[in-house]
Amino acid sequence: MNKIILKLYSVVFLFSLVTLRLNAQVLPEIQKALVNHQNNNILQEKLFVQTDNEFYLTGEILWFKAYYTDLQNKPLNVSKVAYVEVLDEANTPVLQAKISLKNGSGNGSLYIPVNLNNGTYKLRAYTNWMKNLGADVFFEKPLKIINTLNTPQNSKAESKKYNLQFFPEGGDLVEGITSKVGFKILGSDGKGMDISGVIVNNRNDTLARFKTLKFGIGQFSFMPLANNDYKAIARSAQGEIIIQQLPAAKKTGYVLNLKDENANLNIDVFSNLGNQKLYLVAHNGIKTVFASTGEVSGGKASFVVKKDSLTDGITYLTAFNNEGKAVAERLYFKKSAKKLTINAVSDSKLYNNRQEVNVNLSLNDEKNLSKLADVSISVHKIDSLDVKNCPDIESYLWLSSNLKGEVESPGYYFEQNNLGTSEALDNLLLTQGWRRFNWADVLSGKKVPVFKFLPEYNGHIVSGKIVDKAGNAINNHLVYMSVPGKRIQFYGSTSDSTGQVVFNTKDFYGQNEVVLQTNTELDSTSLITVNNPFFEKYSANKYLSGNLKTSQLNDLSMRNLSMQVQNVYSGAKLKQFYKPNIDSSAFYLNPYKTYKLSDYTRFTTMEEVLREYVAQVFVYKKQKRFHFHILGEEAILDEEVDPLVLLDGVPYFNMDKVIAIDPLKVEKLEVIRSRYYYGPTSSEGILSFSTMKSDLGGTEIDPRAVVIDYEGMQLQREFYSPTEDDLKNKRIPDFRSTLYWSPEVNIDANGKGKVSFYTSDKKGSYIGVVQGLTASGIPGVSYFSFEVK
Structure with missing residues (x-):
């Protein structure tokens, strides 16, 4: 009997020893998997697009500037092409352009055709390399476009539709454990709305009260119990009653609670699964900034993270159980102490019609030292059609680009640093997850996949496919591409096992005729197709079209008149393009x-x-x-x-x-x-x-060749800003609403710059928006305003 007991104790001891060793290996294994993922992780790119306005009429020109960075917001010089599209509500492209990128930025313009329908469109921008991560990482924002040839609709009463969601902190509600719960409610217009309400159980007992803070987002705390269902009963500011069921609580599990206290983040992980080891890892997607082991005692394990150890921006905090499984997670945002302050001051606050405006710019860092930056500026008239609370470069690069879905009024979280904005930011992070990270891929040791889309390091990539008459891919076949013209553009590509061919062009601009063919002396049966260079997958983001209000119709009429006058009297000047500064030599450079x-x-x-x-x-x-x-x-x-x-x-x-x-x-x-x-x-x-005439001299191209019209990178349109001499003839009306646009403001070594332009015949209030990005990745934004009487 004693021998049996001794053997039993030995087995238990060995099992405990193995368990302890396995537990001891969990955190190093998690860290190793994360380091491997970070080391093998591909370059991740971001784009931010500034437009000269957010509201357009058909017949107007949309001007834009693209800022191109890495995950740390530093300007990149890898991809040389950005793809910019305007999509309708069905994700059908209505406008498309390829923009040249150089040293972290590029710019262009889009003429809005007069046959577009009224609606809210989606502007999106991406590189060829970004396609590998899917449309969710693309830059997107809404654009309101009105066609005045169509009858504008006034606001109509419609049945209200609400979207109320609940987000337990850490991920789950667990029976018997108090949880912080974030909530978010969107109205029929897709914007956050104000509500207040209560949480009740099966017996309609009130367990918690809640109220939105900003943008339809708020939080409350309560403890779910076994054998209970819970629902929220809320009332909107207009008196509508909203009832929504809460997520079901789990019998067992984990709840994570974060408290921001002075210099530390205090993280408590609660569990009703008994004493065990827990692990907390904090990282920013690029490197691990904190990793620690804790012990659940009395149903709680506690961790302390010093905020000084965190990097600027979003940090991902994840708790793991003793099996190495992620069980709770939370986002935290640390505001950067580094600043780019852009002071933009006009030489007056009040101007007459057709008067010169001088705006002096000075750029400084957080220590008030002068800084250089890539700066763009837009100046336009403010009226009731103006779209407010648009994303700016600072809020997008630091915040919106890393969160799922649309962030309403992201600039609010950066306007000032006080208790109210901090609480609103915490609510936002409770309700919107991080879009660029997947623990399942990390812990599985998933290898970096073979990427379908290459980075366009030298210029635009034209791709296609070669097949035989039966439609089968042809491998290892040489295909030629030519762009007939004064400048010799000739390329070759050998097909891969799937029949794909890739032509790495350089300085390929404008509308061209492209010729693709094989050696017709050796091959007379193959077929060549050209791939669509634009991405044909789309995010789930939807931008709802709000109807115009009666009070806006007068401003719409005036804006329409201004657009037509400008197109009649300055139409030719709006169609001037810069010639790209490119090497016109042939690929063979100097002939013998x-x-x-x-x-x-x-x-x-x-x-x-x-x-x-x-x-x-x-x-x-x-x-x-x-x-x-x-x-x-x-x-x-x-x-x-x-x-x-x-x-x-x-x-x-x-x-x-x-x-x-x-x-x-x-x-x-x-x-x-x-x-x-x-x-x-x-x-x-x-x-x-x-x-x-660079037209092949009337010689016929082989009929087996594929000849298509193909647009390369966009030629840059010249923004028309009239000079003093242009404005002397007052018989010619000047009804410009956008007074000035410059995607590249000259900033000297002392961080100083100056722009000058003239007011138009339109009276009213004007706003200037200046945005910039330093070489070290610090974004900045500034606004100035003036009146024209």
């Missing part, structure tokens, strides 16, 4: 020899041109077909292969067709007399013909 055909006798056949004065080319016939040889530096290049022949950048593989080119329409011929490697292509020399 350039023949300008006008410098020689103008022969009427290409054969005569090549035979008579192009010394590097031998023309001969073989089996009744023309062929060329290139004379290299020491000998003739491969005699069995024709050189690469281009006409305005389009390759020709049949030398008979080259001989048929009309030399009277050719301006020049450039010769490369050496073997040339370019990407996956190799050629026995190059002959590059350029026609007078």
Whole structure:
């Protein structure tokens, strides 16, 4: 009997020892998994887009600036293209553009067509690389667009629809444990609304009272009991009664409670599962800032996190049980002590019509030292159509970009630092989770996947697919892409196992005709398609269309008149574009020899041109077909292969067709007399013909080639800001509502800048919005206003 008891004790001891060892390994394993995830994690990008306004009429121009950063808000220079779209309520794109990014920013414009319907549209922006993480990480914001050709609708009485949700702190309600519960209510317009109410049990006993603080968000505390259901009974400011069931409480589990006290965060994790070890990990998505082991005693484990150890912005606090499973989590936001203060001061608060306005800018950090930053500015008229509480660069980069869903009036949380804003911010973090992190992927040791979308490091990537007649992908096949024009743009790509081809273009701007083909001498049956460069998946965010109020119709009429006057009298100036500052050299850079055909006798056949004065080319016939040889530096290049022949950048593989080119329409011929490697292509020399009009000289492209219209990166439109001379003729009306827009304000080494512009004929109140970002990732925003009498 004693031996049996001894063996039993031995088994229990060994089991306890194994359990202790397993428990001791939990925290290091969690930390190791998190470090591995962070080390293997891909570069994550963010975009913020500033627009010159938030409300537009059809026929107006939307101006915008894109700021491009990493997760720490530092400007990036990886992706060189941003995709900007305006989507309707069905997520159908109505406007699209590709914007060049350089050193962390880019800018562009969109003309709003006159056939758009009234509504609230979604503006979104992303890079090709951001597509790998899905549409939820894209920049998005609502845009109100009104078509005055359609009858504007007044506000109508409609049945109220409410969305009331509850969010227990840490994740769950647990029977017998007091929980802090966040709640959020949205009205029929998608905005937060004010309510107050009570929590009652099955017997209608009142257990807690609650009231919204800001933007339809608030919190309360109560303890659910076994065998009880709970509901909220609330009343809106208009007297409507709202009844909503609370989430069911679990029999057993964990509840996390965070208290912000002076220099520390005190975190208590409650559990009704008995004594056990718990682990708390705090990280910011990039690195771990805190990790500790606690013991549940008396139903509670406590942790203390010093706020000095936390990084600026959002910190993710997660509790794990002794099995290494995440059981409760919470977000905390630490405001940055680093500041970018932008002082924007106009030289007067009151101006006459057509008077010059000078705005002086000074940029300083939190120590009042001058700072350099990438700065943009917009100045527009304020009226009843103006959309308020729009996202700014500071609130978006620090807060909104990391939270799920739309954050209403995000700038409120940064306007001032007091008890009220801190409490409202805590409520927000209780009700909206973090969009960029998934513990399941971390703890499973999930490997970084093969990404479908490449970063556009050099320029826009044009992708496509090559298949055979049966629709099967063709592997390891060389495909050529050309952009006919004065500048030689020629690319090659070898298909992968799925038939995909990728062309890495450089400085590819404007509307173009693109030619894709294979070597038609070797392949006559393959089919090539071009992929849509814009992402065809969408977030779940919906922006509800609010109806116009009767009081807004007069301002709408005036805005419409202003738009039409500007388009009539300044239409030509609104259609001026900058020429991009790009290298116009061909991909082969400096040719060995350039023949300008006008410098020689103008022969009427290409054969005569090549035979008579192009010394590097031998023309001969073989089996009744023309062929060329290139004379290299020491000998003739491969005699069995024709050189690469281009006409305005389009390759020709049949030398008979080259001989048929009309030399009277050719301006020049450039010769490369050496073997040339370019990407996956190799050629026995190059002959590059350029026609007078860059239109292929009337030569037909092979009918098997794919020819499509394709828009590259957007040419930048020039914002029309009239000069003093423009305004001297007062017979020409000036009804500008947007007085000034500049995506790139010149800031000197002392952090100073100045912009000047003129008021229009429109009287009223005007607001200027200045936003900027330093090279170290500190955003700033400032506003100024003035009157025109």
